Amino acid sequence: MKKKLLALFMSLAVVVSFVGCGGGSGSGSAAESSAVGSAANGGSTGGESADNGSADGGNTVVIAMEGEGLETFDPGYVYEKYAHVVMNACYENLFKFYGNEGTAQPCLADTYEFSEDSLTLTVTLKDGITFASGNPMTSADVAFSINRCKNLKGNPSIMTDTIDSIETPDEKTVVFHLTEPDSAILSKLTYNALAILDSEVAKENGATDAEDASSADTARNYLDGTSAGSGMYVLTKYTPNEEIVLEKNANYWGENASNVDRYVIQLQGDANSQMMTLSTGDIDVALNLTDDTVSELEGNDSVAVLNDPTKTVAFVMMNMDESIGGQVSDPKVQQAIRKALDYKGTQEIVGSGTVTPYSLIQDGFMGSKGTRDVNYTNIEEAKQLLADAGYPDGFDIDLTVTDLAFEGTPLTDLAQKVKDDLALIGINCNIVTQSWAAGYGDAYRDGTLGFTVMYWGVDYADPNVQLEFLPGNSVGLRAGWQADMDPDIAALSKACMEATDDADRTAVLEQIQDATYEYGPFIMIAQAPAHFGYNTRLTGVAVSDPYTLDVTMINIA
Amino acid sequence: MHALKKLFRSNYLFTLGVIICLAWIIAAILAPVIAPYDPIVQDLGVRLKAPSGEHWFGTDNFGRDIFSRVIYGGRYSLLAGVVTVILSGIIGTFYGAVAGYVGGQVDNVMMRFSEMILSFPSLVLAMIINAVLGSNLFNTLFALVIVSWPTYARLMRSVVLSVKENEYVTASIALGAPKMRVLIKEIIPNSINSVLIMATTDIGNKILMFSTLSFLGLGSAPPTPEWGMMVSDGADYFNKFWIAGFPGLAIFTMAVGANFIGDGLRDLLDPKLRKEF
Structure with missing residues (x-):
């Protein structure tokens, strides 16, 4: 994939340099930038978006986003993260x-x-x-x-x-x-x-x-190529792995909050290409920037950057079942690890905008207690806890990790960070990498992993998705956390489901967070940011958890 | 020995290749002496720093010194590249030579067996071998040898088929030389050139394949410094060339050095070119 993208990029660069040489020599940089635009967008939309889009009466906004894994736009089936941009x-x-x-x-x-x-x-x-x-x-x-x-x-x-x-x-x-x-x-x-x-x-x-x-x-098949809803836009064109076109719904029943007439969504997920095309003005919004590419955009006045947390969290899981987790099934060891991890350093590895959740509920959810103090780390206390647990000299343990990435940060990077942190208190982690397809996936779901670093993306925007981490529920069981081990915590799950009143539910959610702040098989180590970049001629661009980007809120200034 | 001396003197590329490979090997052996930093310990205060006097090759995402990691990395990558190529080359050469020389049904059976191994996707086969035998460095090397020897065997056999028709072979048989002697003294030396050339170009491939396997959890695991894995880590940092660039350069120089040696050896061994010396 990377090779392909690189090849694509190279050929684009060749095309651009030829076009630039041919037309740009006499008329200066303006002609060159529009030539770049037509090369990048296949000649259809680049010019329009580059000249502020107002002259011809049609306001077009070009968005670039990851197009891999977009399976369908049929509301009955839609489940992929980036499809929600279109569905919403x-x-x-x-x-x-x-x-x-x-x-x-x-x-x-x-x-x-x-x-x-x-x-x-x-x-x-x-x-x-x-x-x-x-x-x-x-x-x-x-x-x-x-x-x-x-x-x-x-x-x-x-x-x-x-x-x-x-x-x-x-x-x-x-x-x-x-x-x-x-x-x-x-x-x-x-x-x-x-x-x-x-x-x-x-x-x-x-x-x-x-x-x-x-x-x-x-x-x-019909709904994959068009839409049949009441939204502000209508899906008029979808070419897999290339582009999606949304036109304004002329029959919209409500007040139209956006003055954008047309969205062209380029399905191009490579962060470097997005960074380049955004800085030249060929695209207006880039959804898949990385910490590294964002730093390249600094100092560019026509581009603004967002580094806002999503609800995707990375966590350390320590199996409660002694036959599987071994030493880390001991709550004292778990607490020692919690005290030893360097949350601040982890935030640095994941990138700017990363936060550490207080405990099981992500920062930003209803009822969340916010973030954990990054100075929670205390190596002396951690060593003491480890000694109390009977391991004054530490121990050796396998830390299993798979070949997935947590919003752009490889899980192996997080595992290396955990290994480095735990080395300070004498726990020597031996990182074992296992591909998702060749066993990790099954082992994770079956709860046979003893000690691992994994991530979790929410299916829908509600704190109740986090109840899965409680004893007896699906993710809890993956850590061998049976309901009868901690019946009090397990009971909070049901109480939360039943609390239809927001204040009641907030109270239960806070109880859950307090109970898991310094206890349990899960340590939430980072809540990942999304890195968006957009042209400053737009207003209303925001990182949205449920919809990734809510295009109905965007206006051209 | 005399010819080798001549080769050194007349073929500068060969000399250069030997120097490069020896330099890497020595660097790998003396890594603890040469490397200024620990290749594993992280220092987030200096992460992603460009090459400087303090960190000659810069630092990576974790603030580890890339120079030290490249030096230590040779221990794993060279082992993987050189050992697997030598072992699979030796096995493949004898297997192919026997098959080609004996011919008939024996050839048929032997080559079908090697094709059977070739028909598996090599990465999957290596993973299966690891899964069965357990995953560690030795088994990964073993798996790499298993998947790579048939290529050598096929190449060797095809060359032997034409070499064995030569008159000096027939002459040697006519003089009553035992088959084994004919094979070792006449056929293999006259067919080995193409295998040698392939082997030297294969070293870079094997280093990369080893890093792929490492990533899948077979062989070395992070944070072990290993050239291929360092390159794949650095590929995420587009504008920080040094992270992938220097380990990439290490693989490149090693592969080129090995190629030069291969070319030189070909000149030395090829009877048609020999008289030039």
Whole structure:
């Protein structure tokens, strides 16, 4: 992959230098930069974006992002991180996250209400909502879209696990019957896979919400190339690994918050290419910069940079089962390791904008206690704890790590940092690398890894995703943390699910963070930043957790 | 011996190749004396520093001195490159020579067996061997030898097929020389050139393959300084050339040095060129 990109880059450079020599000699740098633009964008959009986009009446913004792994734009299946940029522009949900912090706010929903027992959620829709096709939106569309996602049984269908059935007493009302109290249900309803589809258009193209949708539904091909939602933009073109074009929805029902008429999304994820094209003005937004490339953009007045934390965390996992974890299953050793790790240094390795979460809940989530003090590290205390645990001279242990990267930082780098930190208290880690496919993946899921460094990206933007780290839940069990080992902590998981009131839930979440601040098999070592760069002619560019980039908020100044 | 002396005197590239390879080997052996810093211990205060008087080759992401890492790295990379090429070259040469010389059914069976090994993707085969035998440096080298000898065997066999038709071979058989003697004294010396040349060019390949295996967890694990792994780490730092550049240069010089030696040896061994000396 790297070789390919390098080759691409080289050939681009050759083309550019030829074009530049031919046309640029007489007319100076302006002609040269537009020549660069047409070479980089295949001649279609570069010129337009370079000349501020205002003269011709069509405001075009060019975004570059990673295009590998984009599988589908069908809301019933969509699950990939970068697909959300497109989905959020073209579709809308009952609820939406406006900004990074806080809770889900009504979008298509007007009002909502939980029943006493928290098992029923009643949502009324706003008036006058129409789809891009002109069809009015009714409660039937809502029921259709969510039932379809559930019955397609694709990756995102887990979002609907707690939804038992959907009732539509009238055109404006939707009633969700839940299988159990679920305090994260509003956040789940913001997820792009639960976006509201134009059921009329979708059905014409083979969509169904019936029980057998996973085999009977044939709309995916249609929805991969176009959109059928109520969002501010319409997907008009998708060429895999090349580009995506979004045009403004002329029939948008609400107030259009953005003055951008057209987005061209180049599927080019290489940080160095993005850095180059951004600094020459050929693209307006770059989503995959790295700490290193960001430093290259310093001093460029036409480019602004964002280094904002995402919700992706890296953690050290120490198995609680003595037969698997060995020495690190001892809570005293775990605490010694917690005291010995150099959080500040780790932040430096991962890059500017990195923070260390207080404990299991990432900084920025509702109910989060924020960040851990970077001066938490205390080698003397760590040595003492280790001596108390019966290892005054330390011990040797295997630290398993896999070939994945944590938002651009190889996990092997984090493992080397952990090894170096623990060497100070006498724990000698022997790093064992194992590829994900050749065993690590299975071992991780089966909970047979004793001591490892791994990362975790959230599926949907709600602190309840972190409950998986508690004893007896899926990630907790990967660390051999059974519910009966710490029944008090395990009970908090259920309490949190049931707390549909935000204040109650915050209280439970804080209890969870306090309980795991200095205890448990997980140490959250870093919360990764996303590095975006954008042309300063834009406003409203922000790192968004649920949508990566919320293009509906962007304006050309 | 006389010819070798002449070679040194007349072929400067060969001399240069020997000097380069010897320099690397000596540097690797004397690493603790030469290297100014510990190759493993991190110092985040000086991370990603450009080459300077203090750090001749600069520092990496963890603030480790790249010069020291390159010097120590030779221990692993040279071992992997040279040992595997020598071993697989020897095995491949004899195997191929026997197959080509004996011919008939024996040739058929022997070559089908080697093709069977070749037909596996070499990386996967090396991983399987490691998985079965356990993963450590020795087994990784063993696995590399297993996957690379058939190439030598095929090359050797094809050369032997034509060499054995030569009149001096027939003459030697006619004089009653035992088969083994014919093989060792006549056939192998007259066929070995192409194997030698391939072996020298193969050293760079093997260093890179070893680093791939290391990355997959077979062989050396981070933070072991190892040239190939250092290059792949440095590839993430586009504008800090020294991180990948210097270990890359090390692989490059080693491979070029080995190539020069190979060329020189070819001149020495090739009967057609021999009279030039």
